[in-house]
Amino acid sequence: MIDRKVSSLTQIFHTVPSLYTMSEYENMRAADIVAEALIDWKVDTIFAAQMAYPERQCVAFVGDGGFMILMAEFATAVQYNLPIKVIVPKNNILEMIRWEQMAFLGNPEFGVKFSPIDFARFAEDCGGKGYVINKRSELKSTLNQAMKERNKPIIVEAYVDPFEPPMPPKLILK
Numbered sequence: 001m002i003d004r005k006v007s008s009l010t011q012i013f014h015t016v017p018s019l020y021t022m023s024e025y026e027n028m029r030a031a032d033i034v035a036e037a038l039i040d041w042k043v044d045t046i047f048a049a050q051m052a053y054p055e056r057q058c059v060a061f062v063g064d065g066g067f068m069i070l071m072a073e074f075a076t077a078v079q080y081n082l083p084i085k086v087i088v089p090k091n092n093i094l095e096m097i098r099w100e101q102m103a104f105l106g107n108p109e110f111g112v113k114f115s116p117i118d119f120a121r122f123a124e125d126c127g128g129k130g131y132v133i134n135k136r137s138e139l140k141s142t143l144n145q146a147m148k149e150r151n152k153p154i155i156v157e158a159y160v161d162p163f164e165p166p167m168p169p170k171l172i173l174k
Contacts, residue, residue: 043073043086050082057147059085065094068117077153078127085146085154091162092116099165123155133158 046060067088077084098112120130129152133142139158146156 043067043070043077043084046084046086047073047077047082050077050084051080054082057083057085059087059147061087061089063095064088064090064092064117064119065114067119068114071122074123074128074153074155075126081151082153083150085149085156087143087156087158088119089158089160090116090119091160093162095162096166119155119157123153126153128153128155130154131156135159 043060043062046058050056050058067086074086092114094112094114098109101108101110101112120132123130129146129149131142131146131154133139133156142156146154
């Protein structure tokens with residue numbers, strides 16, 4: 001699905017504070033930064049990775065709340081014809097903040113829900129390409145199609161269950 005020559009695959013998992021890892025597996029280079037509530041850096045990071053390694057496929061995973069902070073950077077990627085891939089799990093909630101409120105404050109859910117944005121349409125309006133994943137059965141085919149695109153920046157909007165708790169990543173070292 002993802003090209004082995006990925007330059008930067010950025011992710012965010014909120015459950016583990018401040019972890020930075022660099023790894024190289026065959027020709028795949030990945031830089032993951034994991035930090036508590038750090039939600040506004042991934043688009044810039046993937047933008048820079050694509051500029052540094054134009055021959056490599058660069059992919060970012062960023063929640064819908066975090067992506068809304070720097071949506072304008074996607075328009076800049078279109079302007080400079082950087083074929084980045086941004087995968088946006090969508091639940092219209094600041095998920096980690098919500099789960100922290102549930103755990104520490106007795107579930108008030110204050111200020112965590114926001115109006116839905118059509119990220120796939122936003123991508124198209126900017127001049128990029130947008131894909132939508134509505135159900136699990138569409139995941140593999142949609143991601144394969146998005147990863148094959150090499151001429152435009154891509155947003156893949158993937159609907160996720162807002163009641164699924166955020167879990168830490170599982171790392172398998174070989």
